[in-house]
Amino acid sequence: MSLIIPQDYTEFLHWVKERTEAFWNADSDENSSEFVCDDWVRGAKWIGMTDEEIEAVETKHQIKFTDHHKKFLKILHTIDRKQTIFDGTLNEKGLLVPKEVSLFYNWYAEEEEITQHLNKPFNLLEEEVVNNTVWLDSWGEKPESNEDKQHIFSTWFNNAPKLIPINLNTFAISEPTNTDNPILLVHGRNTIIKGGNIKHYLLQELDADLGLLEYVYDETDEGWYEEPKEELTAIYDAEYDALKTKEIPYWKEFLLTNGFNDYLVKGC
Template sequence: MRMKLRRIHVDGVDFFWRVLWDPDAANSDYLFLRVWVAGCKAYPWLTVHYQFHNPWLFYGDIISAVTPEQQQRARDYSQLKPLTPGKVAEIIRKATSLLDDEYADRRLDKSWYLNINREGALNWDWRNIMNISQITLLIKRLKQSGVSFVEGLSDEEFVAIQSEFQVTFPPDLKQFLQAAMPVSERFVNWRAGLNSTKVKQQIEQRINWPLEGMLFDVENNSYWENSWGEKPGSAEEREVIVSQHFYTYPKLIPIYSHRYIPATPNEAGNPVFSVYQMDIIYYGYDLASYFAHEFSFSLPESFEAPEEPKYIEFWGDF
């Protein structure tokens, strides 16, 4: 669900803004405020994670508060504010002030992610990653390498994809796919997966490929992790144990061929792995360096490629 796109004028600059519910929130009191600079609507300039006053959610807790703990919680709820145009203007001003401290020369050239707490203070989010120029250059280099693109995925499509395939996209991959979606052979056509049973099954096979490869090596190449305990005698028991452990590891999201990026931690900068059965190697220390490696092109120093990969539970042990 989302609100319509609205226009707002703040300190001499025109913006557009929209509210979207946070589909991953445990309760219905968190949302995302998206703000675009007028004339540059390809990417949101600002995304703010905001806890707001939802009277339908909190009304019962407020009127039934009896114990000191319940009364304190009711007072906390009452401090939350609805997201009015005036509140949006206030957030834009605070964000502009915060960005001016360090990024005044390019604060409108990047998609920024911020959190706002109950006291109204803005904080940096870990999802600040590639700016518009970097994404544009990355897509350009991929096109020069023969990769075909279509229109990027919308917020509604991401919600549908996450629900349909039970996946969560790390923010840099999501940001990339919002700009444009690669559809050349061996890429994942997520949009088609929502509209075609055949493509949906193909994507599900790609998602299940790491587990299938693990089970293959267990049965054919004597693979077994010590942490799984004693190896059972039957194939059926082995499959149960392997599957149980597999689903506790960070989920791998297919990108291209048998290259995967972990969904967790839900942060920018996760490495990309090449996964072929239990032959697992790093193929990029982050998303941009992966594409450069896969398609044999170089990136300018502005991309600041990590010198070593972020550690990922289990998958980083190979």
């Protein structure tokens, strides 16, 4: 069966833009799909960035996007809607405080959140090191003092490719800049690979919006379940096979502390 998902990366990004916007802007009464978009994203449009804007962001935050990440930012970047969530934060009266979050970070308008998340991986992982839940073989013998452990970790982290926030706890590995690097979901020592690359990540993040899921009836459970269509499953399988031998400077050793099967999220 021929794939409807473009193989060329630039063509793929334009395909994502056109397909998702069509889904978000479809009249619910005329939508023939089994899946309907959430109210908060209805009518949404993507907001791309110019080359000059991307360069300004890199200079301001002292980061470097990969070539693939730059193409993502130019064609997609973020959408002109935010979702209201409740993350457990309480106000002085003990009531849940609503929080607006973007589908993907807006490098124009969310400077404070982005700055916090640029520092988040270091803070989370340093805490794990100090609490003795993470120690890599390449760091040598573990010292007794927290100060020495922090120094060894800081040296390693500062030499490792930077992690650039995409969405909440999701980060792109910034080096090498000429390759399409894995996307990480950072949760301290439980950090995992969310996608083998940006394309793989977007297919998982937007699978329903792209029309790549279908309902399948399970006779044993007597219920309907969402499953990826055949063409999406084929891409998933190829990406996971490629990841087994893919070079991931610095971060692969960290990910392997939990074992390959634990650090890889499949089809989530």
